[in-house]
Amino acid sequence: MNKFEFLKQLEMLLSDLGEEERKEALDYYEEYFLEAGEGKEADVIRELGSPNEVAYKIREELSDKNLAPIEETSYEEDNVQERSSKKPMNFWKIGCIVLACIIFGPVVIPTVLGLLGGLLGILVAAVAVVLALGVAAIAIMVVFAIVAVVLFVYGIVKLVVSPITAILLLGGSLIALAIFILLVFAAIKLCVNVLPSVWGWLVDGVVGIYHWGKGKVGGYLNGRK
Amino acid sequence: MVFNTGAALLDAITLAVVHQDEEGTYGYKITQEVRGVLEVSESTLYPVLRRLQKNGFLEVYDQECAGRNRRYYKLTEEGKKQMAFYKKEWKEYSTKVSAIFEGGNIGE
Numbered sequence: 001m002n003k004f005e006f007l008k009q010l011e012m013l014l015s016d017l018g019e020e021e022r023k024e025a026l027d028y029y030e031e032y033f034l035e036a037g038e039g040k041e042a043d044v045i046r047e048l049g050s051p052n053e054v055a056y057k058i059r060e061e062l063s064d065k066n067l068a069p070i071e072e073t074s075y076e077e078d079n080v081q082e083r084s085s086k087k088p089m090n091f092w093k094i095g096c097i098v099l100a101c102i103i104f105g106p107v108v109i110p111t112v113l114g115l116l117g118g119l120l121g122i123l124v125a126a127v128a129v130v131l132a133l134g135v136a137a138i139a140i141m142v143v144f145a146i147v148a149v150v151l152f153v154y155g156i157v158k159l160v161v162s163p164i165t166a167i168l169l170l171g172g173s174l175i176a177l178a179i180f181i182l183l184v185f186a187a188i189k190l191c192v193n194v195l196p197s198v199w200g201w202l203v204d205g206v207v208g209i210y211h212w213g214k215g216k217v218g219g220y221l222n223g224r225k
Numbered sequence: 226m227v228f229n230t231g232a233a234l235l236d237a238i239t240l241a242v243v244h245q246d247e248e249g250t251y252g253y254k255i256t257q258e259v260r261g262v263l264e265v266s267e268s269t270l271y272p273v274l275r276r277l278q279k280n281g282f283l284e285v286y287d288q289e290c291a292g293r294n295r296r297y298y299k300l301t302e303e304g305k306k307q308m309a310f311y312k313k314e315w316k317e318y319s320t321k322v323s324a325i326f327e328g329g330n331i332g333e
Contacts (some may be wrong), residue, residue: 020277028252028271031296035253048265061272062279132279 003033003041006051013055017062025058119209126202130195137190141183148176229264237311238262239273240300244308249286249299256329274298282307 001011007026014022029048036044048054151173158166242258243250256270277283287294288303300308 024275025271028274028296031251031294032253032256032267032271034293035251035295044267049266049268053266056274057266057268058272061276152248 001045003030003045006045006048007033009051010054013051014058017059020061021058029054123202123206130198137183138188141180141187144176144180144183148173148180151176226265230265233311233314235259235263235265235269235273236277237308239270239277240304240308240311241281243298244300244305249297251295251297255298276280277304 007030010029011026014025017025022102033041034045062200151169155166155169158169238259240253242255242262245258252271252274255274256267259270260267274283278285278298280303281301283298284301284304286297286299288297289295321331
């Protein structure tokens with residue numbers, strides 16, 4: 001490669017740089033060859049490197065971000081690509097996220113935790129109420145059954161000594177038994193008809209919350225794509 | 226040189242080399258003199274000169290020499306201020322480095 005080929009290639013490589021910049025650079029290197037002297041042409045070309053390298057350095061140095069160098073940057077070739085505009089972008093992004101966390105964290109985190117705690121509380125309370133009602137109903141039934149049995153046994157015992165008392169006791173026993181049977185039927189009806197729908201509401205509620213949350217997350221993920 | 230050459234040091238040395246001649250000096254000579262101090266490629270100097278010129282630290286003028294044009298670079302007032310700033314910074318820096326390097330030799 002001679003100086004004309006070198007300059008021609010450099011001109012081509014700088015063709016997108018604008019008329020003035022290109023002319024300045026070409027004038028400089030043309031003069032540079034002349035100053036070095038006729039015999040030094042090959043030396044100069046070897047020292048300068050390829051027109052590609054020369055063009056790259058011009059482009060890199062004259063891009064707007066380098067017009068006012070503030071940061072200390074190295075001239076080693078392998079460090080050149082570090083001068084990208086990534087840094088400020090990341091800095092602002094991270095800064096905003098951190099700021100948002102600091103500002104909204106104390107409000108959002110307790111609110112979310114509070115809501116979740118509230119939901120859990122309602123759920124536990126509902127289950128507790130159902131269980132309590134069930135236990136109470138069973139207890140009442142058991143009481144009536146015991147009363148019926150006790151009155152029956154007492155009635156049988158009194159049958160010989162005091163028939164009138166015995167008949168009263170046996171009648172009471174039968175009433176208690178009737179109430180017990182009534183309660184058992186009511187409880188069975190309750191368990192068969194009402195509890196499944198209560199259970200259904202609970203399950204629907206939990207599944208609904210789950211799907212709502214999933215839908216939100218899903219929508220967010222889809223929105224990102 | 227085993228030490229890294231930063232942009233600021235290259236700028237400072239380039240300004241100092243240009244400032245050696247009150248009348249200013251030209252590209253080829255600047256390159257050779259800077260290369261006498263720092264190990265930089267010949268292709269490094271033009272972009273630096275152009276940037277210093279665009280930043281207003283250097284001004285150029287053309288002068289006829291041996292039947293052709295030669296472009297001279299010269300420090301502006303702004304460039305002289307920058308040069309003074311770099312000199313002050315370098316003095317501080319090199320004093321600190323020297324103090325550390327030579328501190329151990331005081332006893333010898």
